[in-house]
Amino acid sequence: MQRSELKNTKRWVVKIGSALLTNDGQGLNKEALAHWVEQIVELKSQGVEVVIVSSGSVAEGMKRLGWSTRPKVLNELQAAASVGQMGLIQAYESKFAKYDIHTAQILMTHDDLSNRKRYLNVKGTVETLLEYGVVPIINENDTVVTDEIRFGDNDTLAALTANLISADVLVILTDQQGLYDDNPRTNPQAQLISEAQVSRKDIEAMASPEGGALGKGGMYTKVMAAKRAARSGTATMIASGREAGILTKLYSGQSFGTLLVPDLEPLSARRQWLAGHLQAKGQLVLDAGAVKVLQASGKSLLPIGVKTLNGEFQRGEMVVCVDEQGMEIARGLANYSAVESLKIIGKPSNQIEEILGFVEDESLIHRDNLVVG
Numbered sequence: 001m002q003r004s005e006l007k008n009t010k011r012w013v014v015k016i017g018s019a020l021l022t023n024d025g026q027g028l029n030k031e032a033l034a035h036w037v038e039q040i041v042e043l044k045s046q047g048v049e050v051v052i053v054s055s056g057s058v059a060e061g062m063k064r065l066g067w068s069t070r071p072k073v074l075n076e077l078q079a080a081a082s083v084g085q086m087g088l089i090q091a092y093e094s095k096f097a098k099y100d101i102h103t104a105q106i107l108m109t110h111d112d113l114s115n116r117k118r119y120l121n122v123k124g125t126v127e128t129l130l131e132y133g134v135v136p137i138i139n140e141n142d143t144v145v146t147d148e149i150r151f152g153d154n155d156t157l158a159a160l161t162a163n164l165i166s167a168d169v170l171v172i173l174t175d176q177q178g179l180y181d182d183n184p185r186t187n188p189q190a191q192l193i194s195e196a197q198v199s200r201k202d203i204e205a206m207a208s209p210e211g212g213a214l215g216k217g218g219m220y221t222k223v224m225a226a227k228r229a230a231r232s233g234t235a236t237m238i239a240s241g242r243e244a245g246i247l248t249k250l251y252s253g254q255s256f257g258t259l260l261v262p263d264l265e266p267l268s269a270r271r272q273w274l275a276g277h278l279q280a281k282g283q284l285v286l287d288a289g290a291v292k293v294l295q296a297s298g299k300s301l302l303p304i305g306v307k308t309l310n311g312e313f314q315r316g317e318m319v320v321c322v323d324e325q326g327m328e329i330a331r332g333l334a335n336y337s338a339v340e341s342l343k344i345i346g347k348p349s350n351q352i353e354e355i356l357g358f359v360e361d362e363s364l365i366h367r368d369n370l371v372v373g
Ligand SMILES: Nc1ncnc2c1ncn2[C@@H]1O[C@H](COP(=O)(O)OP(=O)(O)O)[C@@H](O)[C@H]1O
Pocket: 016, 017, 018, 019, 020, 055, 173, 174, 175, 176, 178, 179, 180, 181, 182, 183, 184, 185, 206, 207, 208, 209, 210, 211, 212, 213, 214, 215, 216, 217, 218, 219, 220
């Protein structure tokens, strides 16, 4: 994708980060919010469907409750989120109402998306809202998630949303001009990267997880979000929400921010869902031969190629496959529970029946349920 092609795109996810929305902690910046709404209305008039992923509930809640530092206790964070979400949605709803556009609040958790039925349900709802010209406004359902299962940052949620609706473009608006070759907060000499292929390994190292006082994930989660978004062929742009008219400038192909081009083969819709299924229940450590086979041929993973395993997974649950150095190679759904798998790893598949007394499949993970990379 080139910048000049952006004006032919039809479906955008726009993520607006906490750092930006709240001017790094001064409560919701309603003037700026009105300006982004105005631009989204302009995009809609050009035929672009837009979904907003908006942070800011915790920051706005903190301001409403008179708290000056982000609480560490989960229940306090959740309380702030539930208070602040009211202000956030109210602000979007009232700004869009001026243009006779309806908004819809969608609060999601990772749990919702990892359940296939609920995932398809959310997808259907968002697509229906878009058909009716409504602007869905998505945030994490902060009040119900616990530390272990929360996304935390909204970059990941925005990328999964882009996968969910096969968006053409994911725009991540933040408080910097884009991705720099080093954190500009700590290195004033850092240079802006205007464009990069998403598969470039060095961009991860440039992006630090250190953000501002209220942002979560820094630039690292934005680069990882771009990689994730590329699974649905979605191009990502990281840009400054402080730049006047940024969304319409990007749409018209002007060179602002960082364009991360999806140069990887898009995955099928089901594989995207599988890959986005973050809650792995276990880990399989593969030998070098199995690593090679998975990477080169897209074949199923046989028990003989697994050296050890960790975790207490059941049949059908997600497991991560790593090499002997601990690097993730693939992830997929296990055909056998951890207890059963322990008995058959390192063994040829024709011994499964003798060992377990039954055979679910000759593979530990079938290729249809396996996502490599
Ligand atoms: N390589 C980099 N380029 C740009 N910003 C970076 C980089 N590495 C880290 N950052 C930091 O990431 C911050 C943005 O992330 P974050 O604070 O989480 O904001 P948001 O709430 O918009 O997600 C920037 O303010 C900057 O300090």
